[in-house]
Amino acid sequence: MSSTANPVVPTSEAAVDQRILIERAQGGDHDAFATLAGESIARLDAAARLILRDSELARDAVQEALVRCWRDLPTLRDVERFDGWLHRLLVNACLDLIRRRRRRAVEVELTSILSPAASDFSGGVVERDLLDRALRALEPDWRALVVLHYYLGMPLPEVAASLGIPLGTAKSRLHRAIGLLRATVERGAAVDVVSVPEGRFA
């Protein structure tokens, strides 16, 4: 099991460097933006795959978010909010893709869920499979909520603003989502092999 519990917290030195890069990119410096994009693209890609459960869609979403970021960067007044703004662009791109998805061939993947003797999250493939399955059971906007808060480390008020929902609703949904994830993972111990339809989004 990886121990990268907080993958996105920058150091203060890195923050200064990032500020300089953002200001240069705001002035039209392609190289500065390429550096910024290079620093963030891996975590954006992972976050998009967590939300969308589809690597091709994730690629589209990340590209869309970064192109919008470049295009609109001169209008960003507070460079300290760059990360939150970029994450908001990403989640909007993900949810837009989900809403606009049409007549895409349905890919059905049979996911074999092993039956562990006990539901213990201390490590291993079984836990990943169980969590993967539990995430699939969430609707995309709920997955976005979980990913923004627990993977990208965004504060809940910022998550609520990004998703356009009241803070109370975000808290409630996160509470329920975590409960469902936990219950699904724990229940996974007793579940046989199941088929999980891919590519069907609401």
Add this chain to the structure above:
Amino acid sequence: MTTPRRFEGDLPALLADLYLAGMPDYRDDLVQRIERTPQRPAWTLPERWLPVELVTSRTPAARVPWRQIGVLALIALLLAAALAAYIGSHQARLPAPFGPAGNGFIPFAKSGDIYLGDPVSGGTHPLVTGPGDDKSPVSSPDGTRIAFNRSVPGTAADGTALFDTYVVNVDGSGLSRVSFTPIADSSRLSWAPDSRRLAIIQKVAGTSGCQGPSNCLAGKFDLVDTASGASQTVATVDGLDFVQFRPPDGRELMYRALVDGKWGMFAVGLDGSPVRTLAQPNVPGEMGLSFHAAMYSADGQRIFYEHGDAGGCCQLWVMNADGTGAHEFMPLGPAWDGNAVPSPDGQWVAYWHNPNDGPIHGISIARADETGRLLAAGPVLPGFGHYLWAPDSSKILLFPNDGSSGRAFLIDPHDGSFKTVAWDSDGDLDWQRIALPG
């Protein structure tokens, strides 16, 4: 057994472990794409990209024109007085609950207060002000009253925000609370056709068919008599999140629900007649936009709805009000469609129509009888928005909820041109219906 706290604590690492963040192979393609993309100028549209305080702070200092200010204040007072008189004098006759009506004022929320805006003059008039955090004003079908929600301190046990529902006469008198107990996580308020009762749907724990957290919820549908405050729970149904009263008399209503974890659409008479199935419950529960926000046509003979199936979501479909004749509405090739809003005169349907899955969104307008051409109307938005027709069908009022504008747009459905209203608001606009002239 894993404790909740431990699971939450482990979740960041579990998620990071699920997809190890390596450098994607499309980074170079992206850099090339960005080199071909121009940047948006920072200062060309200050009213759109800058907050008001920043724009105003950049205004060069000048001598204060007290005389002009005095004249403007006098004009504003006269306008406000005329507005109040107009409101009071125009409700002698009342419009029917469905069909075309005259255009009244636009109720809107701004900074916790409720206002009425005049779309013609651009003037605004405070309706409910004070320390309460008020939002979501909705005009009654007869145009005489406004219902709205007021935030209540604290939250429900599960953390959701709480509201009280209030009603006020459109002249500002008769403010009264109509909810006995705070409402948790309420959906948008709607009025019954009698303009006396409010339809309120609250989310409660569901009973079956959980396919995702939101689908585990049921909707408790209450009708609240605004005169007596009496509340009647009509039904509690898995997945219920809206009801639509059927024109022309409102004696029947339509809703969607989950049956054994699958979405279907149903109708029921308020006289106790049995439930009719309009669309069999066979759409998988995870397709949460299917049948979402279905709308009756102005005459109540047809139903417009979003349709998703195993191939994806969503397209705009239409069926007869008895559930027969379901088909895709004006299929024009690959597109993402949804959120149909029929015009009150029955002639038109406005809906999101995005050919080829474009990255921006806009409203298109089609004839309700599915003849003629589609008209792209109004601004394109990076996100989405809420829109409704003017009561006389002459305009569409669109408020972006993507943060791209604090002002609503008024769209001409005949040529697609648009302008903004004269005031900022926080969204949740409605349009007062008044009796047609003559």
